[in-house]
Amino acid sequence: MLWPGLPIGCFPGDPVPRQVCADAAVEDEDQGIEQDSLVTPSDRDGDGTADERDGCPDVFDPSQADQDDDGIGNACDADLDGDDVPNATDNCPDAANADQLDSDGDARGDLCDPC
Ligand SMILES: [Ca+2]
Ligand SMILES: [Ca+2]
Ligand SMILES: [Ca+2]
Ligand SMILES: [Ca+2]
Numbered sequence: 001m002l003w004p005g006l007p008i009g010c011f012p013g014d015p016v017p018r019q020v021c022a023d024a025a026v027e028d029e030d031q032g033i034e035q036d037s038l039v040t041p042s043d044r045d046g047d048g049t050a051d052e053r054d055g056c057p058d059v060f061d062p063s064q065a066d067q068d069d070d071g072i073g074n075a076c077d078a079d080l081d082g083d084d085v086p087n088a089t090d091n092c093p094d095a096a097n098a099d100q101l102d103s104d105g106d107a108r109g110d111l112c113d114p115c
Pocket of ligand 3: 079080
């Protein structure tokens with residue numbers, strides 16, 4: 001028998017530590033009401049990194065990779081390489097080249113153009 005809202009296995013008499021089941025029940029009842037955020041930092045995307053330290057609090061990115069170290073994780077950074085040119089128009093989205101130099105005009109910046 002399953003109890004709605006509780007992790008599978010959370011029912012009276014089961015071997016899951018009682019605290020795990022109790023926490024799950026509390027979260028379900030509170031529905032986001034600020035209450036024990038100091039005790040249990042919220043982790044909206046459930047990637048194991050608390051929102052306040054999560055480079056992308058709404059994107060599941062357990063690696064927390066942040067190429068340009070700007071505090072915005074790669075998974076949600078509109079400018080991965082931090083050269084102030086948005087990924088969509090950056091001719092080297094993974095290499096900082098604010099000048100966008102493209103000597104041979106093939107739409108790939110010199111910095112990341114193999115030929
Ligand atoms: Ca995240
Ligand atoms: Ca970043
Ligand atoms: Ca860029
Ligand atoms: Ca670039």
